[in-house]
Amino acid sequence: MAELTSVSYQPGTSAVHRLDVRIKLLGLVLLAVGTAGADSGGLAILGILVACGFWITRPPLKRISGALFWWLGFIGLVFAARALTTNGPPVVSFGMVAISREGLHAGVHVAGRLAMIGLMGLLLVVSTRPGELKAGIHWLLRPIPGLPAGRVATMLGLVLRFIPMIFEQAGKTSAAVKARGIEQRRNPFYRIKYFALPLLRRLFEDTDHLILAMQARLYRDRRTDPTLSMQPADWVVGVGLVFLWAWILL
Amino acid sequence: MGRPIIKIKNLSHRYEDGSYGLRDISLEIDEGAFVVIAGANGSGKTTLLRHLNGLLTPTAGSVEVDGQTVSSNLARARRLVGMMFQDAASQIIGDTVGEDVAFGPENLRLDREDVDRRVEQALSRVGLANFAGRRPHLLSGGEKRRLAIAAILAMQPSIIVFDEPFTSLDYPGTRQILEQMVELQQTGHTLLVTTHELEKVLAHADRLMILHDGRLVRDGVPASVLADAEAFGVRSPISRESRTGIEGLSWLN
Numbered sequence: 001m002a003e004l005t006s007v008s009y010q011p012g013t014s015a016v017h018r019l020d021v022r023i024k025l026l027g028l029v030l031l032a033v034g035t036a037g038a039d040s041g042g043l044a045i046l047g048i049l050v051a052c053g054f055w056i057t058r059p060p061l062k063r064i065s066g067a068l069f070w071w072l073g074f075i076g077l078v079f080a081a082r083a084l085t086t087n088g089p090p091v092v093s094f095g096m097v098a099i100s101r102e103g104l105h106a107g108v109h110v111a112g113r114l115a116m117i118g119l120m121g122l123l124l125v126v127s128t129r130p131g132e133l134k135a136g137i138h139w140l141l142r143p144i145p146g147l148p149a150g151r152v153a154t155m156l157g158l159v160l161r162f163i164p165m166i167f168e169q170a171g172k173t174s175a176a177v178k179a180r181g182i183e184q185r186r187n188p189f190y191r192i193k194y195f196a197l198p199l200l201r202r203l204f205e206d207t208d209h210l211i212l213a214m215q216a217r218l219y220r221d222r223r224t225d226p227t228l229s230m231q232p233a234d235w236v237v238g239v240g241l242v243f244l245w246a247w248i249l250l
Numbered sequence: 251m252g253r254p255i256i257k258i259k260n261l262s263h264r265y266e267d268g269s270y271g272l273r274d275i276s277l278e279i280d281e282g283a284f285v286v287i288a289g290a291n292g293s294g295k296t297t298l299l300r301h302l303n304g305l306l307t308p309t310a311g312s313v314e315v316d317g318q319t320v321s322s323n324l325a326r327a328r329r330l331v332g333m334m335f336q337d338a339a340s341q342i343i344g345d346t347v348g349e350d351v352a353f354g355p356e357n358l359r360l361d362r363e364d365v366d367r368r369v370e371q372a373l374s375r376v377g378l379a380n381f382a383g384r385r386p387h388l389l390s391g392g393e394k395r396r397l398a399i400a401a402i403l404a405m406q407p408s409i410i411v412f413d414e415p416f417t418s419l420d421y422p423g424t425r426q427i428l429e430q431m432v433e434l435q436q437t438g439h440t441l442l443v444t445t446h447e448l449e450k451v452l453a454h455a456d457r458l459m460i461l462h463d464g465r466l467v468r469d470g471v472p473a474s475v476l477a478d479a480e481a482f483g484v485r486s487p488i489s490r491e492s493r494t495g496i497e498g499l500s501w502l503n
Binding site for chain 2: 008009010011129130131161168206209210212213214215216217218219220222223224225226227
């Protein structure tokens with residue numbers, strides 16, 4: 001089932017793995033905001049930065065791209081929608097459908113921004129232990145008055161814990177229905193029904209088991225968090241990200 | 251044997267649909283004992299174990315662990331009673347082996363140094379010292395169960411309960427788990443093991459209980475209880491003609 005749980009933390013010792021989680025989170029927020037105001041040059045720089053991040057981290061890209069099939073499809077749809085609905089002199093036309101230069105430009109921009117944000121989030125998830133992520137979120141939210149930072153961080157940590165479980169169970173259910181000939185049925189509602197209902201039932205059962213296991217080991221909001229410590233390299237990367245963000249926006 | 255560490259009095263458990271999981275069970279288990287609980291599917295074995303750490307609460311009766319009722323202090327009961335679930339994979343919480351073992355000590359809010367020390371000790375004890383950075387889902391079935399034992403040991407419990415620990419395990423995996431059990435008993439832990447595969451574990455147990463339809467129908471030294479086992483849906487591992495006796499059954503010989 002390893003191939004089905006690839007959108008989760010991948011153990012490693014790369015520079016991205018070792019980077020303090022607070023810098024990673026801060027970088028994600030800054031650069032995600034930065035993409036909103038980024039022009040083509042800014043997006044290209046971000047793309048190079050993200051590609052470098054993946055090259056250093058070396059996650060199992062082939063397996064991850066398989067797991068992200070629907071997300072990539074969604075980005076493709078967004079690109080198509082913008083490309084087809086933006087007015088301008090047509091560059092390519094297929095009957096009544098025409099794509100303008102402006103449409104292509106707008107589609108690349110919107111899809112590029114979405115892709116950058118998604119890929120940066122993915123880089124964060126595959127290179128950061130959920131426990132560290134929870135501790136980092138807690139640290140960042142703590143100064144906000146009235147916000148139960150510990151509980152919010154715990155909830156986010158649990159969501160991250162459940163994502164691989166959903167992928168794993170979806171894979172098992174898919175294999176089980178294929179083994180019994182679901183692909184012979186052309187009715188999409190029939191196929192969805194016999195995939196989604198058992199999947200939901202199994203997910204609830206798995207969730208029950210996981211909750212029992214967590215209770216048996218005394219799970220609670222207040223736990224020993226991982227020790228977070230900023231090294232000189234973390235400060236250098238942090239300052240660099242702030243400058244990059246400012247440069248992209250300006 | 252030591253003093254009674256588990257005392258169960260008139261324990262009954264009724265499920266939401268009205269059916270009984272357990273009916274009027276009373277028993278005591280001494281500190282350091284190795285108890286096997288057998289019974290057919292649905293006889294109440296798992297339901298009984300889950301009362302020991304408060305994952306289920308009694309409909310009637312009481313469960314006492316080390317002199318205090320479970321319901322009066324759930325956290326204490328869960329610290330004292332470590333539980334290995336039937337599906338060891340479902341109790342893996344961490345994204346790495348080390349992180350999974352650290353989960354319990356972190357919930358106890360120990361210092362980071364203490365957490366790290368306990369993780370190291372527990373992994374060494376089950377022979378997984380070099381696995382700390384690995385992904386748990388890539389371990390073999392036997393290794394996953396040893397990881398589950400390490401995760402329990404890191405909480406330093408007095409009692410360890412194993413719910414069907416040999417299910418789907420191959421011969422080497424079964425032997426490894428059995429070796430761990432024997433070693434745990436030798437270091438003073440009280441062990442409760444539910445199974446219907448008596449041949450794998452009975453040679454090392456000093457007490458055998460049989461549950462049937464939620465009731466405790468037999469309880470005593472294995473040799474005396476075995477004679478009636480098959481009447482309650484549990485296959486006796488010793489044939490009438492066998493001359494080796496229970497001791498000869500050990501998978502560790």
